Amino acid sequence: MADEREIVLRIENLTKSFGDNVVIDGLDLEVRAGEVIVVIGPSGCGKSTLLRCINGLEEIQGGRILLDDQEVDGRSKNIAQIRQKLGMVFQSYDLFPHKTIIENVTLSPIVVQKRPKEEAIAEGEALLERVGLLDKRDDYPRQLSGGQKQRVTIARALAMQPEIMLLDEITAALDPEMVHEVLDVILDLAREGKTMIIVTHEMSFARAVADRVIFLEGGHIVEEGIPELFFTNPKTERAREFLHTFEFTAVRSHTVEE
Amino acid sequence: MDFGAMVDYLPLFEQAMWLTLRIGWIGILGSLVIGLVVAMITHYKIPVLYQISLFYIELYRNTPLLIQLFFMYFALPRVLGVGIDAEACGMLGLALLGGAYMAESFRSGLEAVEPIQTESALSLGMTKAQVMRYVVLPQAVSLSVQSFVANIIFLLKETSVFSAISLMDLMFVAKDLIGLYYNTTECLVLLVIFYLIIILPVSILGTVVERKLRYGAFGS
Ligand SMILES: Nc1ncnc2c1ncn2[C@@H]1O[C@H](COP(=O)(O)OP(=O)(O)O)[C@@H](O)[C@H]1O
Ligand SMILES: [Mg+2]
Numbered sequence: 001m002a003d004e005r006e007i008v009l010r011i012e013n014l015t016k017s018f019g020d021n022v023v024i025d026g027l028d029l030e031v032r033a034g035e036v037i038v039v040i041g042p043s044g045c046g047k048s049t050l051l052r053c054i055n056g057l058e059e060i061q062g063g064r065i066l067l068d069d070q071e072v073d074g075r076s077k078n079i080a081q082i083r084q085k086l087g088m089v090f091q092s093y094d095l096f097p098h099k100t101i102i103e104n105v106t107l108s109p110i111v112v113q114k115r116p117k118e119e120a121i122a123e124g125e126a127l128l129e130r131v132g133l134l135d136k137r138d139d140y141p142r143q144l145s146g147g148q149k150q151r152v153t154i155a156r157a158l159a160m161q162p163e164i165m166l167l168d169e170i171t172a173a174l175d176p177e178m179v180h181e182v183l184d185v186i187l188d189l190a191r192e193g194k195t196m197i198i199v200t201h202e203m204s205f206a207r208a209v210a211d212r213v214i215f216l217e218g219g220h221i222v223e224e225g226i227p228e229l230f231f232t233n234p235k236t237e238r239a240r241e242f243l244h245t246f247e248f249t250a251v252r253s254h255t256v257e258e
Numbered sequence: 259m260d261f262g263a264m265v266d267y268l269p270l271f272e273q274a275m276w277l278t279l280r281i282g283w284i285g286i287l288g289s290l291v292i293g294l295v296v297a298m299i300t301h302y303k304i305p306v307l308y309q310i311s312l313f314y315i316e317l318y319r320n321t322p323l324l325i326q327l328f329f330m331y332f333a334l335p336r337v338l339g340v341g342i343d344a345e346a347c348g349m350l351g352l353a354l355l356g357g358a359y360m361a362e363s364f365r366s367g368l369e370a371v372e373p374i375q376t377e378s379a380l381s382l383g384m385t386k387a388q389v390m391r392y393v394v395l396p397q398a399v400s401l402s403v404q405s406f407v408a409n410i411i412f413l414l415k416e417t418s419v420f421s422a423i424s425l426m427d428l429m430f431v432a433k434d435l436i437g438l439y440y441n442t443t444e445c446l447v448l449l450v451i452f453y454l455i456i457i458l459p460v461s462i463l464g465t466v467v468e469r470k471l472r473y474g475a476f477g478s
Binding site for chain 2: 055057080081083084086087088090092094096097098107108111112113153156157160
């Protein structure tokens with residue numbers, strides 16, 4: 001069954017190194033409109049670096065990244081314009097501390113896209129409503145919990161109406177009870193058909209949200225596939241071992257005593 | 259103490275205070291402009307200008323204002339062939355001295371803003387200039403308020419050397435009156451009072467602004 005959806009992001013033979021440390025080594029990836037890709041892999045395997053390259057935040061040493069057939073190059077003149085199509089959310093909820101919540105969400109639409117202020121605010125309010133935080137409209141970031149901040153960060157990225165969302169372990173720094181409220185927002189976006197590349201360690205979320213799972217290690221895609229197969233029956237030994245680290249085996253064989 | 263004499267001297271001191279304030283105000287404003295420009299140059303490491311800026315900062319931070327003023331007031335006119343008005347010289351001297359200090363304050367503020375702030379702003383499609391204007395600079399300024407206030411107070415105190423280029427500032431008036439009437443104590447007390455009148459409001463305002471930034475919009 002051939003996928004008919006158009007390819008929005010094409011990564012060809014991407015190589016990225018820090019000095020002698022080759023972090024991404026000739027990686028190829030195609031992302032189609034509406035696709036949700038989950039990237040998993042051990043810590044330090046280059047997941048964050050991959051997302052940062054896609055966003056032109058890292059200088060690359062080889063290959064190319066094409067977004068709608070436009071080359072992403074951190075040093076090129078039109079990089080700011082390309083980045084508007086990419087909504088990035090980092091692990092640390094990095095709201096602008098000197099701006100209120102609504103100002104955080106509307107700053108870029110107003111100064112970058114030059115949208116009329118009233119329109120940007122109306123849209124910002126709709127987005128805050130959507131992430132359940134309209135009542136925090138005039139608060140400052142420091143008044144919000146981690147989970148709330150992260151939901152605002154998502155709203156702030158969505159306000160630019162990006163084609164692709166890039167999410168880098170957005171719940172890794174959160175207290176466990178706040179993880180759900182953030183991931184629910186993402187599941188909602190996936191349902192709507194938003195194209196996303198998601199790095200996460202939340203395996204049950206990955207399974208629920210992904211159209212395709214990519215297992216990254218040693219700078220390569222070691223295995224990729226649909227979540228149903230990948231999580232239940234991984235093809236490679238490395239993926240099996242990695243998934244195994246998320247499981248626990250009972251210490252005692254009899255947990256119920258007579 | 260001869261309070262009658264002190265009352266007699268008041269108008270002279272008041273006049274001198276206005277001169278100090280006038281020069282101080284322009285000089286401080288100038289120092290902020292110079293400081294910001296120099297900080298931008300050093301932040302972005304713009305070639306040639308960067309080296310010049312570093313040299314300027316070191317030169318002005320490590321020489322006394324008195325000597326800087328002498329150079330501008332007595333030596334430069336001989337080299338260039340044009341004189342400079344004493345008041346303008348005072349303003350420019352203060353602005354240049356303050357600029358070197360303000361540049362350092364801006365720089366440390368800029369460095370204190372988390373790099374992730376820049377990256378998130380960039381990833382929202384802002385240009386480097388927009389990131390600076392809307393995200394980094396406002397945070398840097400709030401982070402450096404304390405050091406701006408310290409610089410302003412320092413500069414106001416430094417105005418006491420203006421008399422050396424025959425500006426009739428507070429110090430000039432005090433020295434003049436002491437020379438004429440030998441009322442040393444009275445004049446020195448007035449001198450202290452007038453400096454306090456100038457500097458205390460700045461100090462108090464600085465504390466208020468700082469607290470506001472700390473407990474208001476900012477911090478965690
Ligand atoms: N700015 C940097 N300078 C040098 N090395 C870096 C930098 N950023 C990441 N790395 C290295 O690149 C590798 C991948 O990092 P990262 O992409 O953050 O991994 P992951 O997100 O998968 O945990 C690591 O070995 C890390 O040390
Ligand atoms: Mg990472």
